[in-house]
C-alpha cells in the first residue's frame with residue numbers, strides 16, 4: 384500500500400461511514416415505516432445541528448437563523464414540486480443556493496453586532512416566517528400550508544418509501560463528510576482561533592470579516608438541505624413547523640452533542656428525536672425543559688458529549704505516547720532539521736499616533752536588520768506596544784511610514800500585514816485553550832498560502848502536502864524551544880510562562896519576515912527565560928528579524944544586538960546595549976527609576992495589559 388493511500392485511508396472517518404451504511408441498510412433488515420421516518424428526522428436535525436456546529440460551535444458566532452433557512456429550503460422544495468419541478472437534485476440545488484444567500488443576509492448584521500445582539504436579530508428572522516408565508520400565500524398556501532408534496536424524482540425516477548430514505552441518508556452523509564473535511568482544514572483552524580480571539584485570527588493572517596461571512600453562509604447550507612428533505616419526508620408543510628421552540632430544541636441538541644464537534648450533531652439530533660421529551664406526557668413541557676436544559680448544559684457541560692469523548696481520546700493518546708517513551712513528535716522533529724527564517728529589513732519612519740489628543744507616538748524612526756534582535760525599552764506608557772500595534776496593522780498611524788523589505792505596509796489591516804510576513808506575540812498571551820500545543824503552533828502557519836477550502840473538501844494532494852509541511856514546521860519550531868514533549872497537551876492546561884513561550888514558538892513556526900515580541904519574558908522563571916533566550920538566539924541564527932519589547936533589562940541586555948529606548952512616544956537613545964545602558968537620559972527616564980523601584984531589575988510578572996492587544 385502506498386504511503387499516500389495509507390494517509391487517505393487513516394484520514395477517512397471509516398467508522399462513521401460504516402455507521403451511515405448500517406443506518407442506510409436498516410430498512411432491508413426489517414426497519415418499519417415509523418422508524419424509517421424517525422431515522423430520517425434524525426438526519427434532518429443532524430443537518431440543522433451541523434450548521435450551528437460550524438457557525439456557533441467552531442466560529443463562535445451566534446447566528447441562529449437556522450430555522451428561517453430551514454423554512455426557506457422546505458418551501459422551495461414544495462413550491463418547485465407544485466410547479467411540476469419534482470427533481471430532488473434541482474430542489475437541493477436551489478435550496479442550497481438560497482440558503483447561502485439567506486446565510487449572507489442574516490449574517491451581515493453579525494459584522495457589526497456583538498454575539499447576543501446577533502442572536503436576537505436571528506430570532507427576528509424566525510419570527511418573520513409566518514408573516515412572509517402569509518404575504519406570499521399564493522405560493523406558500525398561507526397558514527393552511529402546502530399538502531401533497533410526496534414522491535420527488537431523481538433523474539426521472541420517483542422516490543417513495545425506501546428510495547427516498549436512501550437519498551436522505553446519503554445526502555446527510557455527504558454533507559457531514561464535506562463539513563468534517565472543512566473543519567479539520569486551515570479554514571477550520573481559523574474559525575477556532577477566531578472563536579477565541581478575533582485579534583489573534585487577524586494576526587495569523589485571517590480576515591475576520593471574511594471568515595464570519597464564510598461561517599454564516601456555509602453554516603446555513605445544511606439547513607437548506609434539511610428543509611428539502613423534511614418537505615419530501617412529511618409531504619406537507621405549514622408555518623407552524625418553523626418556530627422558536629424548534630430553534631431552541633436544535634440549539635439544545637447541538638450543545639448537548641458537542642457544539643465544536645462535527646460528530647456531536649448526529650448524537651444531539653438522535654437524543655432530540657428519540658429522547659424522553661418525545662413521550663407524549665412531556666410534550667407540553669418541552670420548551671421549558673429545553674430552556675432549563677440549555678442553561679444547565681451551558682454552565683456545567685459546555686463541551687457536550689463529543690467534548691467528553693475528545694477528552695477520553697486525548698487521555699488515551701497521551702498514555703500511549705507516555706508508554707512509548709515519547710510524548711509526541713520529538714523523534715520526528717529531530718529528522719526534520721532546521722527551520723530557516725527569511726528575515727527582512729523593517730523600517731519605521733516618522734510614525735505618529737495620538738489617542739484623544741494624547742501623543743502615544745510622536746515621530747518614531749527606527750530600522751531593524753535581518754539576523755538581528757532589536758529591543759525597545761522604556762517606562763510604562765512610553766509607546767512601545769502602540770508601536771508594535773502600528774507595525775502589525777492593529778492600529779493605523781496618523782503619520783509616518785512603515786516599510787517591510789522596501790514595501791510600504793502602512794495602513795494595511797492586521798491580516799494583510801500578517802500575510803506579508805509580520806508575526807507577533809501579545810502582552811497577554813492569546814492561546815486558544817481547547818487546541819493542543821501542536822495545533823496552536825501549526826496555526827502559526829496559517830498566514831502562508833491560501834485557506835484552501837476546496838482542496839480540503841476534495842482532499843486533493845495539495846491539502847495533504849500543506850498539512851505535512853505545517854506539521855513538520857510546527858515540530859521543528861517546538862524543538863527550537865525544547866517544548867516538543869508537550870505537543871499533544873491541551874494548550875489551556877499550560878502555565879502562563881509556557882503559554883508565553885508557546886506564543887513565540889507559534890510565531891516562529893510561521894517563518895515570519897519580522898517577528899514582534901511584546902514582553903515575552905514577563906512571568907517566566909529562570910528556566911523559562913533560558914528557553915526563551917535559546918529560542919530567540921536560534922531565530923536570529925536562522926535569519927530572523929526580531930523586535931523585542933521588554934521590561935526585563937538584564938534579559939534585554941544579554942540577548943539584543945541593538946536597543947532603542949523610548950520616552951513619551953519618542954526614541955531618546957539608540958545603539959548597542961552597552962551604549963544605551965550608559966546613556967544618562969535613559970538612566971534618568973527609565974533604568975535609574977527601575978533600579979530604585981526594582982533592585983536588580985528582576986523580571987516583571989505583573990506588567991499591566993490594557994487589552995488583548997496591549
Ligand SMILES: Nc1ncnc2c1ncn2[C@@H]1O[C@H](COP(=O)(O)OP(=O)(O)OP(=O)(O)O)[C@@H](O)[C@H]1O
Pocket residue numbers: 738741742743761762763764765766767768769770991993997
Ligand atoms: N487604545 C488606546 N486608547 C487610548 N490610549 C491608549 C490606547 N493605547 C495606548 N494608549 C495610551 O498610549 C500611551 C502609550 O501606551 P503603550 O501601551 O504603547 O505604552 P507601553 O510603552 O507599551 O507601556 P507598557 O510598558 O505599560 O506596556 C499610554 O499613555 C497609553 O495609556
